[in-house]
Each structure stands twice: as C-alpha cells, then as structure tokens.
Amino acid sequence: MANKNINRRNFIKAAGAAGVLAVGGAALWQLDLLRGLRDTALRQFPGVFYVERLRQVVASDVGRGRVLMWEVSSPVENQMVELRVQGADGVRRFAAEDTRFTDDGTDVYQYTAELDLTPGNSYQYRITAGDAATDWQMLYAPTENENYKMLIFPDSQSSDYADWKQLAHLAWARNTDAEIFTCMGDLVDNGEDRLQWTEFFVGIKEMQRSIPMAPVMGNHETYNRDWKVRLPEAYLHYFKTPRNGSKDFERYYYSFDYGDVHYVVLCTQQKEIGEFKNGLVEEQLAWIRRDLKAHRKRWNIVLMHKDVLQYRINGRPERTEGIDEENGRVWMPIFDELGIDIVFTAHLHTYRNRGHIYGFEKGAAKKGPLYILTGVAGNVRYPNLWIDHAFDEVTLPQPETDNYLTMDVTRDAIEIACFLPDGTEMDHVRVTKT
Structure with missing residues (x-):
C-alpha cells in the first residue's frame, strides 16, 4: 500500500x-x-x-x-x-x-x-x-495513471564539461518535482575516455540518486581514444537497461513503461556498429512491432539519437533538404503505422520543433507524430551551420546556447517546453488525445 x-x-x-x-x-x-x-x-x-x-x-x-x-x-x-x-x-x-x-x-x-x-x-x-x-x-514507484514530469537533456558531449554540469544542475534545481529524466545520446565526446564519463556523471549527480534515468546511445559512445569506431563498451557497462531479448544487441535498444506512457528507445548507430556486426536495423524493425503489441499504453513516445530530417548546410550547395535516408526513410513510416505520438531526436546540436509529420509531409489537423529535435546541452555547438528546414516551426535564435526540455504528462495532454540555462522558456507545445 x-x-x-x-x-x-x-x-x-x-x-x-x-x-x-x-x-x-x-x-x-x-x-x-x-x-x-x-x-x-x-x-x-x-x-x-x-x-x-x-x-x-x-x-x-x-x-x-x-x-x-x-x-x-x-x-x-x-x-x-x-x-x-x-x-x-x-x-x-x-x-x-x-x-x-x-x-x-x-x-x-x-x-x-x-x-x-x-x-x-x-x-x-x-x-x-x-x-x-x-x-x-x-x-x-509511480502508479499507472498518474501525472508526472520528465526532464530531457540533449547531447552533453563537451570538450570541457563545465557548461554541461551548470545546465544539468540548474535544470534540476528548477525541476525537483521531475520524476524521471533522459539523456538523448552523445553523453560524452569520446566513449572510451573514462574522465569524460566521470565528468558526465557529475552533472547528474543529485538527480540520478533520486529519480531514474533513461539513457540513449549516441554515435560518440562508439569512439575509442584514437577517434576510431569501436563497439560502445563503456555505455553498455554503465547502463543496465531493460532486456530486449536480443542475442547480438542486448542493451543497444529497449523499451519501458512509466505511468501511462510506453517509451521506445531506439539505437541509430547502425553505421558505426555495422563495422563489427550487422542486422541492428532489421532486428529493431521486427522488435518494435512486437513491443508495441505487448505494451498497450495511452501514449507512445520514441527516443532516438540521430535525426529523421536532412538539412542543407551553409557553404555546401550540394547538400539538399529532405528526409534523412538512413533514419527518416526507415523509421517515419513505422511511426505512422504504429501510432507513435511524439518522437524526440538529437545529434544535430540545434533545437527544432517540426510539428506533426505524416507520410513524409506536414500532418494535416496535427496528424502523425510530433517531432522535436532536442538541441544541445554541452559546449560542442554548430552555430549557423544548418539552414532551416521547411518543416521547422520553431527554432532557437542563432548562435544557440545550451538548452533543456521538460515534458509534463497527463492522461489527456502532454506539454513540452524548451528552456535556456537561465530558465527562459523558448518554446512550448501541447499534444492532446481524446
């Protein structure tokens, strides 16, 4: 009781x-x-x-x-x-x-x-x-139907983790009523560097003792000290995530329930991991259908590191705007099919609210998942690099600083807000379900 x-x-x-x-x-x-x-x-x-x-x-x-x-x-x-x-x-x-x-x-x-x-x-x-x-x-231990708040941190990779520690501490200080948090991949700049891992953990020292973390693997978790690709050994040891039943990719991807939300955490590092073993995408495609059938919740939310859209890049006219071929083309039709409500991504170190997308087009009457590119929480930034995508509805002013997000979950609505380190709210979006 x-x-x-x-x-x-x-x-x-x-x-x-x-x-x-x-x-x-x-x-x-x-x-x-x-x-x-x-x-x-x-x-x-x-x-x-x-x-x-x-x-x-x-x-x-x-x-x-x-x-x-x-x-x-x-x-x-x-x-x-x-x-x-x-x-x-x-x-x-x-x-x-x-x-x-x-x-x-x-x-x-x-x-x-x-x-x-x-x-x-x-x-x-x-x-x-x-x-x-x-x-x-x-x-x-939460109950099934209660309201709660989640803290969401974009890429924290850094050359000096002072900015990350400052942001994470301030975000927690303002949101000590949060019950869970996630870090969206590229937790560190170099996945083999032990010092970087200890610095990363300093940033979340207070909150990680009191509320659970849902980690997401990023591509930087697959780099060794020589900046060559390796399997994400440290990440896989540091986080014993829920079992997914995989023989070859245990802990690479997983799902979990919190309250009335089912979270699907995907691994988008098929390019890096593919140098060592194949089948990651195919396995996840089969798994996600089984997983969604086995977990019936009111809300379904996806957390994935690499983004689903491709942006034009300043100074590179050959780079066109569109859908990312490795992740967007693969996963967006699945999200439409399975009724995913919200998709959070990272990797590009810029905050973009794209609104709802369905069938690779802007969703009429808010049809399709809401797509949020979460931004950056470390000191590795790409100011003015990405040219706005036609799907972008809200972007942060350039050059961007760090940011974090909150997500308030109720039965009938989910509200997401984006904040600067000083607490200034930069975006607010509401997703409803009848």
Whole structure:
C-alpha cells in the first residue's frame, strides 16, 4: 500500500532538495569543493560506506522495478541494498551483483542491484557493506495513471564539461518535482575516455540518486581514444537497461513503461556498429512491432539519437533538404503505422520543433507524430551551420546556447517546453488525445 503520510510531489522535491544547488548563489566550483571536503570526511568516518556515481536506471516497468548502479574505489564483498517504505517498519535486502569492467586502462569497480517495487510507494534505500552503510536515498514507484514530469537533456558531449554540469544542475534545481529524466545520446565526446564519463556523471549527480534515468546511445559512445569506431563498451557497462531479448544487441535498444506512457528507445548507430556486426536495423524493425503489441499504453513516445530530417548546410550547395535516408526513410513510416505520438531526436546540436509529420509531409489537423529535435546541452555547438528546414516551426535564435526540455504528462495532454540555462522558456507545445 502507498504511504498516505507524504505527498508524492513533496517527496520528489525533498529528494532533490537534499543535494540541489540551492546554496545562496555559490558558484559551481565552490560547491564542488564543498562536496569534495564532505566526501573526504565521509571516507574517514567509521560506519559510513562511500560509493560514487550512485544512479537509478529505468526498469521495463518503472512502477514495479528499478536498477541501482554504483562504483567503489576498490572491490568490496557482500554489498547489499536495503529498501524500506517511507515511514514504515521493516527493511528488504537485495544482493548486489559485481559488474566490474575494465576500459580506457581503468578498472571500474561497479555493482548493480535490481529492485522490485510496489506502485504508489515512496521508498528509501541505502547501500551496505558489513557494518558500514551509505546515507538513505529516496526512490518513488509511480502508479499507472498518474501525472508526472520528465526532464530531457540533449547531447552533453563537451570538450570541457563545465557548461554541461551548470545546465544539468540548474535544470534540476528548477525541476525537483521531475520524476524521471533522459539523456538523448552523445553523453560524452569520446566513449572510451573514462574522465569524460566521470565528468558526465557529475552533472547528474543529485538527480540520478533520486529519480531514474533513461539513457540513449549516441554515435560518440562508439569512439575509442584514437577517434576510431569501436563497439560502445563503456555505455553498455554503465547502463543496465531493460532486456530486449536480443542475442547480438542486448542493451543497444529497449523499451519501458512509466505511468501511462510506453517509451521506445531506439539505437541509430547502425553505421558505426555495422563495422563489427550487422542486422541492428532489421532486428529493431521486427522488435518494435512486437513491443508495441505487448505494451498497450495511452501514449507512445520514441527516443532516438540521430535525426529523421536532412538539412542543407551553409557553404555546401550540394547538400539538399529532405528526409534523412538512413533514419527518416526507415523509421517515419513505422511511426505512422504504429501510432507513435511524439518522437524526440538529437545529434544535430540545434533545437527544432517540426510539428506533426505524416507520410513524409506536414500532418494535416496535427496528424502523425510530433517531432522535436532536442538541441544541445554541452559546449560542442554548430552555430549557423544548418539552414532551416521547411518543416521547422520553431527554432532557437542563432548562435544557440545550451538548452533543456521538460515534458509534463497527463492522461489527456502532454506539454513540452524548451528552456535556456537561465530558465527562459523558448518554446512550448501541447499534444492532446481524446
């Protein structure tokens, strides 16, 4: 049974307030220094178990399950997750699986636990090792028909992750009532670079402990330190996403339910991955039909990294405007067929609201999915590179800065808003369903 003593929205906000950037205007570097001093003290305090990059990852049904992942500085045996309902007696324990791996010459001592939950409950959890334990963190299991907010972050790849960390912290500070977030691929600039991954995770440090993440793989996750293509080894280790039943492409793509929305997360890296193994697109095309038949929700939303449209490029007259051949031509007819409501893409580092598209044409009477190209959240930008597409309804002024999105979900409508780092709203669109 759900705990009636705490309002769900207040619970989520309390989780965010525990670690959000609300320190009287302090600069991010000052806050990082304070965290460093705190973390050093925790390491030296008896009975405190110190873990890094503690995060929640979506399960196939987020109301009934959650994946927890974290790292430690050296191997630790017999780690457990303790889970309790907020305000209730009794603790359940889940054994942690040792999921360590080596990449970029670094041994990453990582552990993973899968929790089963009851929808509507507000929980607390902590990691234990012997007599030591972390502090309690918050976790919420949504019900099927409730309203909620999602945070959406475009490409965070950076040469210096200061902009990404600033944007992510501010977005969370303004939206601590969000219950889930997604990062739309190109999480890092170089998929093998361990330092870049640790910097990426700093940006989402507060929110990832309290709300689940739905990661999307980008093409930059497939690059090695020599900037040659490899399989996305680090990404696949860092995120234990829901199983898709694939022999060759487990964790490359997946789906999950949150409330009354079914999310389909596609992998668009067939060009890069095709240097090692084939069949990714064909497998996903067969899978998505089975997946949509098996999951009947009121709303269907697709998250995919590479975009569906092709833009003309300044200085390249041979580049024409149209539909992207590798992704748009393949997936847009499927989205029309299966009744997808919204498609979020990334990759081009520019925000574009295209409205509804159906049959490769602008949808009459809002027919077809709403297509949103989400923008950029890191410091790698392409100012004035793309010439506006005829389908674009809203674009951000050039040269663009970072942005993030919020999505508010109710039974009858989904509202999406685009914001600059300072909180200025740049676009707002509403999708309805009767």
